[in-house]
Amino acid sequence: xxxxxxxxxxxxxxxxxxxxxxxxxxxxxxxxxxxxxxxxxxxxxxxxxxxxxxxxxxxxxxxxxxxxxxxxxxxxxxxxxxxxxxxxxxxxxxxxxxxxxxxxxxxxxxxxxxxxxxxxxxxxxxxxxxxxxxxxxxxxxxxxxxxxxxxxxxxxxxxxxxxxxxxxxxxxxxxxxxxxxxxxxxxxxxxxxxxxxxxxxxxxxxxxxxxxxxxxxxxxxxxxxxxxxxxxxxxxxxxxxxxxxxxxxxxxxxxxxxxxxxxxxxxxxxxxxxxxxxxxxxxxxxxxxxxxxxxxxxxxxxxxxxxxxxxxxxxxx
Amino acid sequence: xxxxxxxxxxxxxxxxxxxxxxxxxxxxxxxxxxxxxxxxxxxxxxxxxxxxxxxxxxxxxxxxxxxxxxxxxxxxxxxxxxxxxxxxxxxxxxxxxxxxxxxxxxxxxxxxxxxxxxxxxxxxxxxxxxxxxxxxxxxxxxxxxxxxxxxxxxxxxxxxxxxxxxxxxxxxxxxxxxxxxxxxxxxxxxxxxxxxxxxxxxxxxxxxxxxxxxxxxxxxxxxxxxxxxxxxxxxxxxxxxxxxxxxxxxxxxxxxxxxxxxxxxxxxxxxxxxxxxxxxxxxxxxxxxxxxxxxxxxxxxxxxxxxxxxxxxxxxx
Numbered sequence: 001x002x003x004x005x006x007x008x009x010x011x012x013x014x015x016x017x018x019x020x021x022x023x024x025x026x027x028x029x030x031x032x033x034x035x036x037x038x039x040x041x042x043x044x045x046x047x048x049x050x051x052x053x054x055x056x057x058x059x060x061x062x063x064x065x066x067x068x069x070x071x072x073x074x075x076x077x078x079x080x081x082x083x084x085x086x087x088x089x090x091x092x093x094x095x096x097x098x099x100x101x102x103x104x105x106x107x108x109x110x111x112x113x114x115x116x117x118x119x120x121x122x123x124x125x126x127x128x129x130x131x132x133x134x135x136x137x138x139x140x141x142x143x144x145x146x147x148x149x150x151x152x153x154x155x156x157x158x159x160x161x162x163x164x165x166x167x168x169x170x171x172x173x174x175x176x177x178x179x180x181x182x183x184x185x186x187x188x189x190x191x192x193x194x195x196x197x198x199x200x201x202x203x204x205x206x207x208x209x210x211x212x213x214x215x216x217x218x219x220x221x222x223x224x225x226x227x228x229x230x231x232x233x234x235x236x237x238x239x240x241x242x243x244x245x246x247x248x249x250x251x252x253x254x255x256x257x258x259x260x261x262x263x264x265x266x267x268x269x270x271x272x273x274x275x276x277x278x279x280x281x282x283x284x285x286x287x288x289x290x291x292x293x294x295x296x297x298x299x300x301x302x303x304x305x306x307x308x309x310x311x312x313x314x315x316x317x
Numbered sequence: 318x319x320x321x322x323x324x325x326x327x328x329x330x331x332x333x334x335x336x337x338x339x340x341x342x343x344x345x346x347x348x349x350x351x352x353x354x355x356x357x358x359x360x361x362x363x364x365x366x367x368x369x370x371x372x373x374x375x376x377x378x379x380x381x382x383x384x385x386x387x388x389x390x391x392x393x394x395x396x397x398x399x400x401x402x403x404x405x406x407x408x409x410x411x412x413x414x415x416x417x418x419x420x421x422x423x424x425x426x427x428x429x430x431x432x433x434x435x436x437x438x439x440x441x442x443x444x445x446x447x448x449x450x451x452x453x454x455x456x457x458x459x460x461x462x463x464x465x466x467x468x469x470x471x472x473x474x475x476x477x478x479x480x481x482x483x484x485x486x487x488x489x490x491x492x493x494x495x496x497x498x499x500x501x502x503x504x505x506x507x508x509x510x511x512x513x514x515x516x517x518x519x520x521x522x523x524x525x526x527x528x529x530x531x532x533x534x535x536x537x538x539x540x541x542x543x544x545x546x547x548x549x550x551x552x553x554x555x556x557x558x559x560x561x562x563x564x565x566x567x568x569x570x571x572x573x574x575x576x577x578x579x580x581x582x583x584x585x586x587x588x589x590x591x592x593x594x595x596x597x598x599x600x601x602x603x604x605x606x607x608x609x610x611x612x613x614x615x616x617x618x619x620x621x622x623x624x625x626x627x628x629x630x631x632x633x634x
Binding site for chain 2: 209212213215219220223225226228229232301302304305306307308309311312313315316
């Protein structure tokens with residue numbers, strides 16, 4: 001569809017739940033979207049991409065501009081990276097191969113310092129942006145994604161050839177605008193690090209506990225012990241953020257707690273990673289924030305306990 | 318065997334791993350031991366009691382003085398209680414029925430304040446003693462126990478009709494002597510509460526983590542994350558004990574850590590309870606120590622995190 005458009009050409013690296021959902025939303029809005037796939041290539045070529053969305057209804061993209069090799073993808077102006085953060089160090093050659101001159105790479109991952117990892121393997125001429133997805137999606141089968149709720153994306157500039165703050169802002173604004181044109185709520189983040197800490201307030205308790213206790217958000221919210229633990233973990237992350245110089249809005253943890261209570265039952269990605277014996281994103285979501293807070297003089301004993309338990313499970317599946 | 322002896326008559330309440338192991342050791346030493354059984358009654362009547370011991374070899378007691386009802390047991394001078402602490406509140410009538418006038422009840426359980434719970438349902442004329450078992454045993458089938466290592470019992474007086482400290486000490490010494498005559502190492506505890514806290518230094522990390530992570534001591538000791546977590550939990554329990562007025566010996570946690578490292582691979586009872594979907598002994602091992610320490614001004618965030626996670630699992634098996 002619409003490969004003749006003047007709109008930017010978008011490459012999707014990692015067509016799991018995140019890449020599949022946003023890539024499909026952008027493609028159906030007329031963007032020229034190219035999907036790099038691995039294990040899902042055959043299924044997507046045969047049946048297209050499907051998103052069963054509680055918000056947008058059933059969406060189907062077929063045919064899909066699908067590729068099994070980065071070398072075959074035409075040069076893209078934007079690259080949306082929705083892979084697991086555990087694989088960032090290996091993404092350099094793939095992204096470099098898919099990127100047009102001066103392309104913008106938007107890293108749609110949770111956790112802290114994920115951009116630093118990727119930046120180290122990217123050429124200097126590429127802009128690197130961080131993105132946070134506030135969305136309940138999960139992959140149910142190759143090329144099939146279920147979208148349960150929300151969808152907003154927050155975008156912030158990390159590093160690259162932008163000459164000044166004005167250029168950085170205009171690039172970030174262009175990224176946000178792209179999502180808005182696809183019917184996706186999008187925000188510009190003034191402070192990417194602060195936003196990453198804010199997201200951690202949710203991810204630290206819910207991702208880890210849903211994996212460790214093999215459960216879902218509703219179950220966690222319906223037991224008094226896990227409710228207390230979620231809130232205590234949230235408080236610790238807020239304190240860790242503050243120690244690192246990011247003062248979060250008053251009542252921020254309570255707000256996320258209440259939002260989760262009214263959310264449809266959801267199993268965060270770490271739950272699925274554990275059940276399907278994939279590596280857990282412990283470095284980005286636990287180890288790096290713990291190290292950053294500790295360096296700033298803030299111990300987070302509950303979060304560290306959860307991290308140590310998860311690290312054991314990750315290595316002894 | 319030897320029901321004609323002048324030695325005290327011993328009743329075993331709860332013939333699982335603990336009751337089965339110590340009861341058999343006492344019976345083969347010539348004590349007049351009577352076993353109250355529930356689900357294992359038929360198996361024990363048919364096949365006797367078997368202990369496969371890495372220390373003592375294969376031991377077999379057959380026939381066994383076995384009973385399915387407390388009303389049928391002759392009055393016992395000593396009652397050894399090796400049931401789960403989760404059932405203490407219901408033991409009053411059973412123990413009362415089995416007890417001779419002025420009998421000694423020895424509660425062989427882990428955790429804090431288990432005697433208080435039992436005391437509340439016992440008649441005043443019974444002596445209540447607390448016992449701590451340093452032993453690796455587990456039940457493998459009805460009437461069958463595997464004994465992997467250790468075996469020592471520590472005994473302390475809790476409450477009852479003893480007139481003075483001298484009488485209390487003589488009762489405790491008699492209890493210890495009974496075990497020694499059966500070839501079991503036994504110690505007199507001057508301070509039962511301190512001893513219970515010391516035992517918690519082991520039980521808090523290993524029982525809980527072996528259940529939560531569905532693993533064994535060797536696995537916990539072979540992963541760097543769980544090693545750190547075990548040591549951090551031990552340190553917290555030592556601090557909690559100190560807050561409650563019990564100064565543990567220097568290097569006590571390090572000692573238990575090293576002992577566990579050289580121990581045969583072991584799955585603590587809480588692991589088996591979780592796998593077999595029995596209630597976990599969370600009140601005695603976690604909730605009461607946490608409450609006692611908190612009252613003394615000592616927070617134990619790692620232990621509380623572990624407790625909250627286990628409480629969730631206990632209620633959502």
